[in-house]
Amino acid sequence: MRIRQHPILEFEKGPLIEFEHDGRKLTGHEGESIAAALHAAGVRVLRHSIRLDRPRGFFCAIGRCSSCLMTVDGVPNVMTCVTPLKAGMRIETQTGKGIIPDVRFTHPPADPDYPRDLGNVPLAIVGAGPAGLSAAIAAGRLGVECVVIDENAVPGGQLIKQTHMFFGSKEHHARVRGIDIGEILLKEIEDLPVSVITGTTVLGLYADRVLALLRNDRFHRLTSDSIILATGASENMLAFPNSDLPGVYGAGAVQTLMNVDGVAPGKRVLMIGAGNIGLIVSYQLLQAGVEVAAVVEGLPEIGGYHVHAAKVVRAGVPILTSHTILRALGTEHVEGAVISQIDPQWCPIEGTEVELDVDTICLAVGLTPNCELGSQLGCEEAFVAELGGRVSIHGAGLATTVEGVYIAGDASGIEEASTAMLEGRLAGLSAAGRLLPDLDRNELARLKKEASEGLRTLRAGPFGEHARAGKRKMLELAGVRGGDS
Amino acid sequence: MSHRQDGILEPRQIDASVPATERLGRGPVAIIECVENIPCNPCVDACQKGAIRIEGDMNGTPSVDFDICDGCMLCVSACPGLAIFVVNKGLPGGVAEVSLPYEYTPLPSVGDTVVTLSREGAVLGEGTIQRVLSSKALDRTPIVTLSVPADHAMDVRHFLAKEPPA
Numbered sequence: 123m124r125i126r127q128h129p130i131l132e133f134e135k136g137p138l139i140e141f142e143h144d145g146r147k148l149t150g151h152e153g154e155s156i157a158a159a160l161h162a163a164g165v166r167v168l169r170h171s172i173r174l175d176r177p178r179g180f181f182c183a184i185g186r187c188s189s190c191l192m193t194v195d196g197v198p199n200v201m202t203c204v205t206p207l208k209a210g211m212r213i214e215t216q217t218g219k220g221i222i223p224d225v226r227f228t229h230p231p232a233d234p235d236y237p238r239d240l241g242n243v244p245l246a247i248v249g250a251g252p253a254g255l256s257a258a259i260a261a262g263r264l265g266v267e268c269v270v271i272d273e274n275a276v277p278g279g280q281l282i283k284q285t286h287m288f289f290g291s292k293e294h295h296a297r298v299r300g301i302d303i304g305e306i307l308l309k310e311i312e313d314l315p316v317s318v319i320t321g322t323t324v325l326g327l328y329a330d331r332v333l334a335l336l337r338n339d340r341f342h343r344l345t346s347d348s349i350i351l352a353t354g355a356s357e358n359m360l361a362f363p364n365s366d367l368p369g370v371y372g373a374g375a376v377q378t379l380m381n382v383d384g385v386a387p388g389k390r391v392l393m394i395g396a397g398n399i400g401l402i403v404s405y406q407l408l409q410a411g412v413e414v415a416a417v418v419e420g421l422p423e424i425g426g427y428h429v430h431a432a433k434v435v436r437a438g439v440p441i442l443t444s445h446t447i448l449r450a451l452g453t454e455h456v457e458g459a460v461i462s463q464i465d466p467q468w469c470p471i472e473g474t475e476v477e478l479d480v481d482t483i484c485l486a487v488g489l490t491p492n493c494e495l496g497s498q499l500g501c502e503e504a505f506v507a508e509l510g511g512r513v514s515i516h517g518a519g520l521a522t523t524v525e526g527v528y529i530a531g532d533a534s535g536i537e538e539a540s541t542a543m544l545e546g547r548l549a550g551l552s553a554a555g556r557l558l559p560d561l562d563r564n565e566l567a568r569l570k571k572e573a574s575e576g577l578r579t580l581r582a583g584p585f586g587e588h589a590r591a592g593k594r595k596m597l598e599l600a601g602v603r604g605g606d607s
Numbered sequence: 608m609s610h611r612q613d614g615i616l617e618p619r620q621i622d623a624s625v626p627a628t629e630r631l632g633r634g635p636v637a638i639i640e641c642v643e644n645i646p647c648n649p650c651v652d653a654c655q656k657g658a659i660r661i662e663g664d665m666n667g668t669p670s671v672d673f674d675i676c677d678g679c680m681l682c683v684s685a686c687p688g689l690a691i692f693v694v695n696k697g698l699p700g701g702v703a704e705v706s707l708p709y710e711y712t713p714l715p716s717v718g719d720t721v722v723t724l725s726r727e728g729a730v731l732g733e734g735t736i737q738r739v740l741s742s743k744a745l746d747r748t749p750i751v752t753l754s755v756p757a758d759h760a761m762d763v764r765h766f767l768a769k770e771p772p773a
């Protein structure tokens with residue numbers, strides 16, 4: 123199920139190598155994720171669940187959900203969606219908790235470039251998506267030395283899988299494809315005092331802005347004078363009978379599989395959710411040569427832009443509003459789905475059930491901000507539905523309630539890459555203002571105003587209503603609890 | 608049903624983006640099917656003749672000055688919504704040409720017969736590929752021009768390559 127032809131992408135693959143899956147020889151490309159290699163070879167069941175022995179495939183494809191754990195070279199619970207494939211690997215379907223082998227675990231050799239104590243950096247930025255990179259550019263331009271840390275092998279966050287052109291205006295890289303915006307931002311960083319550390323997870327944040335990092339199975343310590351949390355968001359799950367079957371995937375996972383790994387998620391997909399993400403991923407599936415049976419949306423209206431909807435509708439994909447999925451069909455993996463119309467109380471209307479012949483169900487039912495690191499540091503939080511869930515309380519300058527800690531992008535409320543870039547810039551400017559007391563205050567105020575005004579315009583239309591309401595609530599909370607300016 | 612329910616524009620919503628019959632008869636012209644207040648305006652910058660305008664900030668909807676627009680197609684591949692089409696009804700013989708953005712593989716070849724589809728994705732009939740533009744400047748949004756019966760010009764918005772004979 124490899125994608126051979128793609129209108130936007132060329133897949134650069136590592137050499138073809140052999141590996142073993144449950145005793146069978148398979149081939150894959152070196153360096154791609156184990157889960158992608160298995161999927162390309164037609165393997166969807168990766169493990170069986172601990173208590174009920176239910177089959178499991180992957181779900182998030184970004185190393186967050188633990189659905190894809192397998193036994194690799196005798197070691198159980200390996201996250202195969204983020205572990206690169208190597209020649210000769212022995213990969214086994216895992217059942218239950220797995221058995222830890224009776225050997226001494228050894229650390230990989232130390233990397234001289236990354237001592238255990240990485241010292242102190244004026245500004246540490248967690249997440250190299252559009253928000254984090256823009257923060258680094260803004261602060262770096264003013265002369266602040268920054269380190270951007272991201273768990274992925276390549277920087278760019280969500281941008282690395284977005285093949286479509288972005289909206290907005292010239293200043294926001296409108297009409298440029300997401301994949302290329304990432305490149306543009308990285309290019310801008312080149313001449314600045316900014317370093318990007320990839321393949322490194324920020325496991326924890328401690329008092330006095332100490333960061334605990336995990337890189338190649340080794341711990342590192344980094345201290346900082348200021349921190350920007352640009353950690354993005356995680357995908358929401360939807361519960362329905364059989365929603366745990368392999369073949370029920372998050373929209374981001376489907377995007378990663380097809381646009382990063384070049385592997386088709388299936389032959390025929392049912393998309394759940396007609397927000398922009400559901401619509402865009404449906405279009406990208408069609409571009410990858412995958413059929414989309416329908417886009418199902420529980421609300422009575424499409425949530426995304428009409429222009430995105432129009433692209434899939436004219437290609438023959440029906441968008442069914444006031445509809446939901448009742449259950450997935452299949453025993454080992456998805457073999458179909460039953461959808462039905464729902465009434466305004468979201469109750470299925472009897473007699474409207476339709477069975478669809480699909481092998482994949484893609485969930486695009488919203489995102490939740492990643493706020494764990496802020497919580498750990500003691501940033502005060504609030505649940506704001508319009509922003510997608512719990513977020514650290516922040517003021518207009520994106521300072522949290524903890525001195526020297528800022529937040530930006532999807533982590534501060536689910537929006538778009540264009541707003542994430544401007545929020546990142548604003549957070550970078552705020553941090554620079556705090557770190558550099560000699561900075562020309564008028565110039566700083568001018569730069570901040572420019573970014574704030576950009577944000578205001580991007581949020582001005584009817585589709586910005588949630589963001590406007592959510593950010594208004596934030597400002598009120600920050601006013602009461604002392605976020606910042 | 609409105610376009611918010613099924614993704615399909617009603618005829619009255621398209622009327623405003625369609626020039627008068629007399630202008631259509633004079634040759635190619637841009638038809639923009641972008642009716643919502645979204646934060647977007649690259650179409651305005653793409654048109655070097657200044658034919659596209661958005662009132663107020665970028666959340667307004669675009670409109671085309673049909674007297675300035677000469678159907679050059681520069682805006683077609685600049686639109687992230689893939690919502691701009693160029694229609695030429697100035698041709699003899701009961702045929703018209705529709706140019707549309709086409710981000711799929713394989714690209715059709717000139718002379719191919721294809722199945723034409725409407726905004727709803729319904730089959731309208733057949734069309735013949737007249738031109739395929741896919742220069743670097745179009746940045747992976749090729750523009751395909753097909754000839755269709757003149758009375759289909761305002762309905763054809765996509766096409767399917769015909770299955771090659773088995």
Ligand SMILES: Cc1cc2nc3c(=O)[nH]c(=O)nc-3n(C[C@H](O)[C@H](O)[C@H](O)COP(=O)(O)OP(=O)(O)OC[C@H]3O[C@@H](n4cnc5c(N)ncnc54)[C@H](O)[C@@H]3O)c2cc1C
Pocket residue numbers: 248249250251252253254271272273274278279280281284286287288289322323324325352353354355373374377398399402403492495530531532533536537538539540541542
């Ligand atoms: C299908 C789809 C289509 C979209 N289309 C558009 C569009 O057309 N226009 C638009 O403007 N926006 C679009 N967006 C939205 C846009 O991609 C996001 O809003 C944007 O990427 C958010 O940027 P960010 O920097 O906040 O987060 P992200 O891009 O998610 O980046 C966060 C990064 O932080 C890393 N990270 C998180 N926690 C840690 C940790 N503890 N340690 C190390 N690293 C960590 C993550 O791995 C990730 O790389 C789309 C999104 C999707 C999914």
Ligand code: SF4
Pocket residue numbers: 636637653654655656657658659671675676677678679680681682683693
């Ligand atoms: S077709 Fe050419 S002249 Fe007409 S609106 Fe588009 S860019 Fe302008």
Ligand code: SF4
Pocket residue numbers: 429639641647648649650651669685686687688689690691
């Ligand atoms: S570029 Fe396309 S989507 Fe954006 S405003 Fe213009 S017509 Fe609408």
